[in-house]
Amino acid sequence: MHDFPAFDPFIRDCLQQEAFYRYADPLADVIINMANEGNGFPWHFDTNPFTITLAIQNADHGGAFEYAPNIRRQHENFGEVSKVLDEQSDRVISIDLEPGDLQLFLGRYSLHRVTPLKGKRPRYVAIFSYVDQPDMVGSPERARQLYGRVLPIHLERAGLRADTLAD
């Protein structure tokens, strides 16, 4: 699907984004995430601006997608982020994604998580990542945290981001 010639232009048109590139990170450009009971994703921001997910299989229970839209933009907005982490925020939206749902999400600006999974059935989701600058990759720290390794390109591109947001 990702290599179907119309896929990238379709996503770009949906986002109405002129500057639009595939993530150049070899570990994170296209992945299938598999998660079992007790897992999910803790609250985080994405390194890349545009994240497209395709739900493949849900767990038996849990796995709601929760997000606080545009909670940071030009600055980190730690006060509002703290409220989300303390479960005191009224900005959090929760949605259930079903297999086949394609979600277009601005994860660099919207704090988000997947609530812990329950049951024996694993959750599968395909994740396609896009960016607004060519040759962009994740930081070495982020690559190590998420994928357990760092490639030469992470070191070569470290510190070259256009914005000053933390990962």
Ligand SMILES: [Fe+2]
């Ligand atoms: Fe994310």
